[in-house]
Amino acid sequence: MKTIYLVAGARPNFMKIAPIVRALRGHARLAYKIIHTGQHYDRDMNEVFFEELGIPAPDLFMAAGGGSHAEQTAKIMLAFEQLCVAERPDAVLVVGDVNSTLACSIVAKKLNIPVAHVEAGLRSGDMTMPEEINRLVTDSISDWFFVTEPSAVGHLRREGKPEAAIHYVGHVMVDNVLYQAEQLAAGDRSRYEGSAYKAAHPRYGVVTLHRPSNVDDAAMMGRIGAALTEIAAELPLIFPVHPRTRANLERFGIALGPNVTLVGPQGYMAFLNLWKDAVMVLTDSGGLQEETTALGVPCITIRDNTERPVTVDEGSNVLAGTDPATIVAEARKVLAGQGKQGRRPHLWDGQAAQRIVAVLDRQLAAAGATT
Structure with missing residues (x-):
């Protein structure tokens, strides 16, 4: 039996590993x-949260957070190294682009433990984003790249990654939102704020906005606030506000x-209950660009770039930038029934996790045979 460590560091990471656990x-x-x-x-990551995701609570909580980016990354590396040395997993799977993704990839690679990166190859081109640094470094040392969209395949090829290591599998976030939408439809929605x-x-x-x-x-x-106020004169807006x-x-x-x-900030199911029926979503979130595309909800992204271009090329997302006039104009298109409809991209079918597990099974079996 081969053991894989599934690493998560923040609430959205659990949405990504949940389909893989299942x-x-x-x-x-x-x-x-x-x-x-x-x-x-x-504090809201209690039993109910993991029950909603259909997964057990974490096997280990390292309590390595807090501090600056450097302090946080260092604490995670120290704690994860102790764990890997003591138990030595057969592979480490990391998701997304948070500091935990970077830290645990480096530790595993230095211990010669294979690293699988889910959501590999995404690039915004914006080196002022900490997430972009994390993506680039993680992909520079990963062994297996699980890719969500064509642009990511192109980035990895240009960066010289072996073709056999790149696996276009679809998107675990889409797996999760489709699963959660089914759970939501079958449950009592009146309890959500x-x-x-x-x-x-x-x-x-x-x-x-965060x-x-x-x-x-x-x-x-x-x-941006002025643009929201102008849009709200024509369509009421609800804003779950990040503390910062x-x-x-x-x-x-x-x-x-x-x-x-x-x-206030919403739990996953409470927030899904809110945005899935919205006329539009206005956001600067990367994950929400993908989730709205998965469910066909018009999305206006208040950023000048996106590492998820398939949501613009094929999905229901529009990259509006930060100019108030453009943001308002795009919102009015949606209100006039002229908003972007889009479609769900190739392999965003709820089966990405099964494809990932099949690849890991083959790769680890081959590594065992070679050993």
């Missing part, structure tokens, strides 16, 4: 352990007006 459950040749680095400590808002507002939009380039600069936040974003709105003295309802 695909591995009961496998004849592969076992797994869920490793929570503790990069982000979330957003349900009362939905009942009072048959047509509404959803906002999320990128430092958008929310940490007073002038930029003011311009809320603090900056207060610090900069930015008021969004009575048609923008500010609420």
